[in-house]
Amino acid sequence: MRREGSATDDWSRPGPTGIAPDSNARLPDDGEEGEHVVIGRLIRRLKISDPPARFQALATNVLRASIGVEAAAWVPAGEHEDVIVSGAVEGMTSRCYRLLGGSPGRDGVHLADAPEAARVALAPPSVRGFAAVGAGSAGALVVVNPVEGRAIGALEIERGQYVASLIAAQSHNARIYADLKDLLFGIIRALTAAIDAKDPYTSGHSERVARIAVRIAEEMGMPPHKRSDLYLTGLLHDVGKIGIDDDVLKKVGALTPEEYRRIQEHVEIGVTILRDLKKLRHILPGVRHHHESLDGTGYPDGLAGDEIPIEARILAVADSFDAMSSNRPYRRRLSPMQIDDILAKGRGSQWDPEVVDALHACRMDVEAIRQKGLGDSLFGVVDVTLGRR
Incomplete structure (x- = not known):
């Protein structure tokens, strides 16, 4: 033979x-x-x-x-x-x-x-x-x-x-696989559309965060299949906001401590929404922990340093960068200089220094991603996800 x-x-x-x-x-x-x-x-x-x-x-x-x-x-x-x-x-x-x-x-x-x-x-x-x-x-x-x-x-x-x-x-x-792929694609798109419909001020935010996070991960040398997972996590990181009352989510003024606590619940609500989708369970840690801080002062679990999954650390930077670069009901978008100043102050305490440095290294690409808006990368990512055992 x-x-x-x-x-x-x-x-x-x-x-x-x-x-x-x-x-x-x-x-x-x-x-x-x-x-x-x-x-x-x-x-x-x-x-x-x-x-x-x-x-x-x-x-x-x-x-x-x-x-x-x-x-x-x-x-x-x-x-x-x-x-x-x-x-x-x-x-x-x-x-x-x-x-x-x-x-x-x-x-x-x-x-x-x-x-x-x-x-x-x-x-x-x-x-x-x-x-x-x-x-x-x-x-x-x-x-x-x-x-x-x-x-x-x-x-x-x-x-x-x-x-x-x-x-x-x-x-x-x-x-059969093609039908399942179309179904999962539709579910993910429906969830991201529901997020955008919930808060028009953040429309497109999840897609931008996903693509920014992938570009940062590429700069850090993350392998392609991990970047695919990260893209899905970015798309769905804020899905839990579907369960937050509009009077809190869309409030123009400052939040009370109780209202802020209710906003924080969106990460756990997101896990609850996604946990029964077997093919998406691998993204749950990133969804749950993308608001943890490197010094342990974040939520929901107060994780610190390397306890925070790398996907969540990357998403934390991508999420904050896009939020600071966008208009909100309570403030106008920040200037690049203001954003750089905030990132520098939070480097090593709120955000992973390696991730912040990777963002700066590919800053021009990140700015281009924000200008392009929605992408068409989801079909390829769904292939990777369905291929999981």
Whole structure:
């Protein structure tokens, strides 16, 4: 059996177009071992977050190389879906494969659109030429012309049926995944819209905080998947304000101690709103702790220093920066000089010095983010979130 990653198994590695480079590579003739290698490698590359056509291209290429035929094609049952072809037979078009995949029982029938030598042979193991080796409600997997004059045998048909089953399963699961992605996207957008509707003065604040936080995190060297989590946390960090009374949230004058205590409750309300969404549980620490202070004087838990999650420390700076840069009912936006002065005074006590320094290092980018307003990064982030276990 060939070892994973060896130089002899390049047939299984798709190139830039999703098609493996070596069209003539073969697996060992041992049917059981060869089938195990083919199916195992395809399963390892089966991702429901991938577009179905990508997996179909890989699967047809792997099947063609493993059983040694001139071409293999996945023919979806739906007319609006593209036929995926690996390899080529002179004179054969995608329409020819469509007819082959949709013609069960038409052994030996000539196709007007195919080359003169083209004949249909569905499943009979001794017939050379064409065979729909795996068919079902999702579509058919067609193989064409074994090399070296061989016949299409039972081994090729059985292996094709396995591969066709994997293609159908991936396509079905990818559709479910896309539906879940749309649902989660809608939930997050609905929640952020509810925040903006609650307080028009802070409209767009959550989106800006999310994008500013991601830029700061990038400056600090945070890996991409962590930045994706941070973006979601930023979008939803103030979701708990939905539960705060308007007479407190929108008050123009100074807040009383009791009113300020009620405002502080928004972090815990936010956790309550989000905690039953399993795919969003990983962002709860950032939502809960983005108002903690480095010296332990923040809320709700009075965490200090490294006790505060790094995501919350980054959000604290991004949140404060955007708030100071925006007009509020009780004050006009602060000037850049005033903001820098406040950040300098709070550096090391309210805010993490490393985060403040990262903000200054990418200040021009942050200002550009504030001017651009809403972004379109959510779809990619939802992919990362749904991929969590």
